[in-house]
Amino acid sequence: MQASAILNSPAIRTPWPTVIGATVASSPVLCVSDTCKRRCPTLPACSTELNSGEHQCKYGVTFFVDFLHGQRVLVYGVRGEGNKTPFNRYTKDGLKGRSVRLEQFKEWVSSLTDLLSRVEKSFSERQAQMLDPLHDPMRLAKQVNTIANRLVQLHSNGASFEQQLDNSPFELKTLVKASDLLSDSFDLLAIYFNPDAATFGRKSAISAHGLVTKLIAIFRIDDGGITRSSARIFLTGTCYRNIFAHESFKLIPFALLSNAVKYSLQGNIEVVLNDRQQHVELSVTSVGPPIDDDEKVHIFEKRGRGRWAEKLVDGRGVGLYLAQLIAQAHGAHIGVRSNRTGAALDGMPLARNTFSLQFPIA
Amino acid sequence: MEQIVQFFNEAGWLANLLGIGGSLVGASWFGIGFARPRLAASRIDKVIPLDFERKWNDSSAKEIARIAIVDDQPADFPTAELKSDGFQVQTYKQVTLSKTAQLATYDIVFLDMKGVVKDDPENGGMKLIAELRRLNPAQKICAVSSKTFDINATAFFRQADDAKKKPLTAHECRAVIKTFLNEQFSLQVLRDTAQEATKKLTRDRRVTVVQNLRKFSKGELTIDQLREVISKMASDANLTYRLTNIARAVAHAG
Numbered sequence: 001m002q003a004s005a006i007l008n009s010p011a012i013r014t015p016w017p018t019v020i021g022a023t024v025a026s027s028p029v030l031c032v033s034d035t036c037k038r039r040c041p042t043l044p045a046c047s048t049e050l051n052s053g054e055h056q057c058k059y060g061v062t063f064f065v066d067f068l069h070g071q072r073v074l075v076y077g078v079r080g081e082g083n084k085t086p087f088n089r090y091t092k093d094g095l096k097g098r099s100v101r102l103e104q105f106k107e108w109v110s111s112l113t114d115l116l117s118r119v120e121k122s123f124s125e126r127q128a129q130m131l132d133p134l135h136d137p138m139r140l141a142k143q144v145n146t147i148a149n150r151l152v153q154l155h156s157n158g159a160s161f162e163q164q165l166d167n168s169p170f171e172l173k174t175l176v177k178a179s180d181l182l183s184d185s186f187d188l189l190a191i192y193f194n195p196d197a198a199t200f201g202r203k204s205a206i207s208a209h210g211l212v213t214k215l216i217a218i219f220r221i222d223d224g225g226i227t228r229s230s231a232r233i234f235l236t237g238t239c240y241r242n243i244f245a246h247e248s249f250k251l252i253p254f255a256l257l258s259n260a261v262k263y264s265l266q267g268n269i270e271v272v273l274n275d276r277q278q279h280v281e282l283s284v285t286s287v288g289p290p291i292d293d294d295e296k297v298h299i300f301e302k303r304g305r306g307r308w309a310e311k312l313v314d315g316r317g318v319g320l321y322l323a324q325l326i327a328q329a330h331g332a333h334i335g336v337r338s339n340r341t342g343a344a345l346d347g348m349p350l351a352r353n354t355f356s357l358q359f360p361i362a
Numbered sequence: 363m364e365q366i367v368q369f370f371n372e373a374g375w376l377a378n379l380l381g382i383g384g385s386l387v388g389a390s391w392f393g394i395g396f397a398r399p400r401l402a403a404s405r406i407d408k409v410i411p412l413d414f415e416r417k418w419n420d421s422s423a424k425e426i427a428r429i430a431i432v433d434d435q436p437a438d439f440p441t442a443e444l445k446s447d448g449f450q451v452q453t454y455k456q457v458t459l460s461k462t463a464q465l466a467t468y469d470i471v472f473l474d475m476k477g478v479v480k481d482d483p484e485n486g487g488m489k490l491i492a493e494l495r496r497l498n499p500a501q502k503i504c505a506v507s508s509k510t511f512d513i514n515a516t517a518f519f520r521q522a523d524d525a526k527k528k529p530l531t532a533h534e535c536r537a538v539i540k541t542f543l544n545e546q547f548s549l550q551v552l553r554d555t556a557q558e559a560t561k562k563l564t565r566d567r568r569v570t571v572v573q574n575l576r577k578f579s580k581g582e583l584t585i586d587q588l589r590e591v592i593s594k595m596a597s598d599a600n601l602t603y604r605l606t607n608i609a610r611a612v613a614h615a616g
Binding site: 124125127128131132134135136138139142143146187189190191192193194196197200201202 | 438476505508509510511512513514515516519520523524525526527528529531541
């Protein structure tokens with residue numbers, strides 16, 4: 001929870017004039033000094049100070065700075081112990097009756113830190129209680145997925161899992177796809193609620209090519225329209241190296257492919273996987289709604305969606321956010337390029353969008 | 363002194379060579395013969411016999427390793443398959459915190475977070491993992507829980523050596539166990555442990571450790587007695603368990 005959210009509540013009055021982050025707290029117990037009102041009518045000039053402790057502004061007034069859960073807390077327009085500004089007819093109104101010691105300020109910040117910690121603890125406990133019913137469905141999803149994969153291996157012929165899947169009956173293919181999507185979606189959900197889950201367990205060697213090939217085989221399955229599918233996904237490139245990653249890594253290509261299948265409007269989805277000198281590079285290219293330059297950061301933020309994408313299909317703005325979060329947890333980064341093709345579909349301009357991941361080889 | 367010089371001057375060069383050289387060789391031979399058993403008595407790596415490498419392999423580790431599954435839903439583990447593979451597996455649906463010391467003697471523990479501790483079903487798993495870590499840092503723990511979404515469970519997963527989602531397949535279990543056993547019982551790990559102990563312990567303590575490791579190999583001590591002695595000598599729970607592993611491996615390789 002942001003400190004400003006609590007301190008801007010009318011239920012809480014700050015003891016002194018205060019700025020939290022960039023917001024001035026309303027109605028402090030000690031009103032804003034005349035000097036501050038006169039010299040800094042909109043925002044105190046001292047609100048740019050980043051060093052913690054007691055300071056004095058050029059108008060002879062003391063201000064204190066500290067940090068509360070990463071947000072800067074500024075108490076201004078007071079007279080600290082180190083303030084030697086003499087009283088005169090100009091400074092009297094701005095300094096009289098406004099003595100605050102650094103210790104008092106620190107005690108106040110400490111009590112706020114404690115309050116925020118309690119609120120956050122209570123929130124996380126409540127969240128854990130609310131999510132508790134997910135425990136069994138997650139177990140069952142994995143169980144169904146395991147059994148579905150085992151059935152493919154037992155009852156279908158083929159040299160690889162992809163071939164076996166290809167030779168499986170429609171119902172079994174559908175079961176594999178649905179259970180795989182369900183299981184991976186639950187994994188994404190777990191990381192959404194607890195980002196630390198991206199790095200649970202130890203890293204192990206994963207065949208990037210094997211993983212992407214299997215995912216493509218699953219996304220290609222046509223389950224009769226129950227989920228979106230695309231038989232137009234093609235994999236090219238050469239990658240023989242294993243990557244060393246947490247289990248969550250598989251969710252990155254899952255999220256990128258899922259995104260491409262969802263927003264692809266024309267042509268094929270091209271997946272390119274290549275060994276590079278220091279990394280493995282995965283790129284997913286499709287033609288869909290354009291991503292403007294000012295959206296290229298936003299679409300990777302929590303619940304962030306592109307303007308054109310929002311008009312096209314319903315979405316939560318979660319997949320790319322989680323893919324980036326998992327990539328960052330592995331010291332990698334996902335970049336995006338979007339070049340307009342010049343064509344349009346139902347009034348929507350089309351662009352060739354490429355999401356690329358460069359995964360470092362340890 | 364002059365008499366000695368005169369004696370050597372009067373003798374021929376060959377006589378001098380044989381006399382002085384022979385004396386030096388004899389003294390060295392006697393010195394080495396005297397020092398070798400004293401050195402060997404304090405060298406922990408000497409407990410590992412020369413032919414150990416030939417006798418020790420992955421399946422040997424499998425035969426001595428003890429595995430505990432602590433989960434209120436034991437059906438989530440392929441226990442029968444693991445047993446038929448030859449692993450020594452013990453399943454606990456619930457434990458009490460007072461039994462933690464017993465659980466700490468296992469080499470590998472698959473541990474669930476919730477509902478496994480009778481005294482505290484809600485947070486017992488968290489307490490249990492911290493206590494197991496304290497009692498036996500050499501133990502390998504695989505956290506098995508579907509509560510990855512719970513931010514309050516992060517500390518539980520972070521303390522484990524690995525984390526897996528339930529239900530576990532036999533393939534997943536075998537892979538986890540194989541990695542853990544390699545980290546506990548590979549020849550290199552056993553040798554590194556012996557070297558580390560040689561550096562850390564004083565000579566007197568090393569001698570006691572070596573004597574007791576040998577006694578265990580001959581069946582003159584139980585594993586608990588051995589652990590107790592080494593614990594006093596090493597004053598380090600991690601090193602204690604790892605040194606005990608050397609004795610178990612050597613005894614098994616026979």
